[in-house]
Amino acid sequence: MYLTILILPLLGSIVSGFLGRKIGVSGSHIITCSCLLLSSILATIAFYEVGICGSPVSINLVNWLDSEYFNISWEFLFDQLTVTMFIPVLYISSLIHIFSTDYMSDDPHNQRFFSYLSLFTFFMLILVSGANYFVMFVGWEGIGIVSYLLINFWFTRIQANKSAILALIMNRVGDMGLSIGFFALFSLFGSLDYSTIFTIAPFMNETAITIISLLLLSGAMAKSAQIPLHSWLPGSMEGPTPVSALIHAATLVTAGLYLLIRSSPLLEFSSTGLLVITLVGATTAFFAATCGLVQNDLKRIIAFSTISQLGYMVMAVGLSQYNVALMHVVNHAFFKALLFLGAGAVIHSFADQQDVRKLGGLIKFLPFTYSAMLVGSLSLLATPWLTGFYSKDLIIELAYGQYSFSGTYAYLLGSITAGLTAFYSFRLISLVFLTVPNGSKQSYLHSHEANLAVIIPLFLLALFSIFFGFIFSDLFVGMGTDFFGNAIFIKPNNISIIEAEFSLPLLIKLLPALLSLAGASLAIYLYHFSPIFINELTDFNLGRKIYTFLNGKYFFDIIYNNFIISKGLELGYIISKFLDRGIVEKVGPYGLTNTLNDTSKNISSLDTGIITTYALYFTVSLLSLLFIVFAPILLDTSYLNEIKLLIINLASLIIVLYPSNSNN
Helix, strand or coil: CHHHHHHHHHHHHHHHHHCHHHHHHHHHHHHHHHHHHHHHHHHHHHHHHHHHCCCCEEEEEEEEEEECCEEEEEEEEECHHHHHHHHHHHHHHHHHHHHHHHHCCCCCCHHHHHHHHHHHHHHHHHHHHECEHHHHHHHHHHHHHHHHHHHCCCCCCHHHHHHHHHHHHHHHHHHHHHHHHHHHHHHHHCCCEHHHHHHHHHHCCHHHHHHHHHHHHHHHHHHCCCCCCCCHHHHHHHCCHHHHHHHHHCCHHHHHHHHHHHCHHHHCCCHHHHHHHHHHHHHHHHHHHHHHCCCCEHHHHHHHHHHHHHHHHHHHHHCCCHHHHHHHHHHHHHHHHHHHHHHHHHHHHCCCCCEHHHCCCCCCCCHHHHHHHHHHHHHHCCCCCCCCHHHHHHHHHHHHCCCCHHHHHHHHHHHHHHHHHHHHHHHHHHHHHHCCCCCCHHHHHCCCCCCHHHHHHHHHHHHHHHHHHHHHHHHHHCCCCCCCCCCCCCCHHHCCHHHHHHHCCHHHHHHHHHHHHHHHHHHHHHHHHCCHHHHHHCCCHHHHHHHHHHHCHHHHHHHHHHHHHHHHHHHHHHHHHHHHHHHHHHHCHHHHHHHHHHHHHHHHCCCCCCHHHHHHHHHHHHHHHHHHHHHHHHCCCHHHHHHHHHHHHHHHHHHHHHHHHHHC
16 A cells, blocks of 8 residues: 555656656546645545554665675665655645646646656655665655756746756755765765664764764755755746745755755754754744845745745754644745745636736636635634644744754744744735736736636645644644654753743733734735835835845845856856867877877988988987986086986997897
């Protein structure tokens, strides 16, 4: 059953991809959706057996590499962490498949699209179920390649090409660090199996474990879009909206978080590594929230929201609260998928318009979509008793409960970010649904709710966004819960759930919620009742500069292009021109053959056939030989002694051998 969960999406992908012309568009829809739904049902059973009943399963298929001490198997581990990740990945992927049957109905390449979607899901399942770092790396690279294919699905668009290449290359930067981390793991532990590494970790050098932790973090930073490897994620919006939902909710960006949570027995023995992870996560959350304030593209606002929420998750990992981070991964997957699919429904019904300044007043045309996006936004805000509240607020409280510099830093930035998140979320709601209509009359006349294939996924995701956190919070993050067993390890002195729950002042606990309420109220007031105020802000020089700075995303792209990419190109040009085509060619085979050819031509030109020339050669040679023999008498040439002896010996050898050769 467990392997069937993995195989079914691959089967759907192969059939849709290679037999697409035979089965047609409808056949592709039916087969891929059926495979995903069946896999979801089996994952639910696996969640009950492994998670609730506490019976992990390990399956060793075959040896992959077997070379003396280096032994890697195709082995899969289904423990509590794996089956928990199965739930959002398969549920959301199934709903996105169903949503896409309507959303992509006019596209001529449906079979290819559904094949890619299913393949994406398959590689994510491989990633979360691998029992060693190498099997995980197969899934890791697989989702990287398929994300390139999906972002670049409309490959005739230049911007889609550029975004896909950016995503792939920036992930390669992180993968380089991750690969070095794997080499370091094997060097230190002699194995890449989770069980072996995690058992030996407490007895290893802390500095070595810190280096490995930072290398693993570099891989996670690229996949999960943390500063400074974040700039590919907003660009990935160039793909179709279902792709954006799948990448941002359940698959690609959660892979980095999964890697960190899975490596908890390693990270726990590196206090420096945890400190860096905390600072990176908190900074990313704040940075992305400020950028989201001024974005005008509907999908990019939600994309920056994703980066911000990923910052919260990484921050939780740095605080050693792996179970809370995992719960936020799952909770976030549901409400973020809801927001993206809701945005897709808006775009689809409104002539593919994505600029929020050219929308407005859609609440009367799309009441159900408005309700769904409102639920998603409220859950994102961590509104009490909705899904997001049970993990996001807990992360912020746990940060303060550390009573340390890094914890206070994370708490302050996390609380401010909560207020900013509320502001840009309700800015989106106001500009799209509540304000006066700003689009063309024709677009409004054709605007209508989508059919059941869109409404059902939105409805189910809305239910998850309301109830999932309430139902499962005690299981995942409740006090004293042993749900995760040995899948997650937290050092006893890093457990701060008691402080977060019972010892914090009431104001500290309420501050994120109060800031969220203030941010949401301010956004509705400014964009619904007093929109002129926002325009007046940019009339001042300072306001204009702040707006430019935030809208330019802190100018990270400019820094990369002007100072890193351009310098790299210049260095590459110098290496190509002067090193490769210069020194290497002069010293290498090309230069050697040229030198030999030229030398042989020069020597052969000495053979003139004129006897007086030969007499000159003999005379010059005799004078040179006499000079070398008598040089020590004439001047101090001690450093030439070795050369002199060599030449005399060679000359003597020639004189001895010459008569015998001439006699012959």
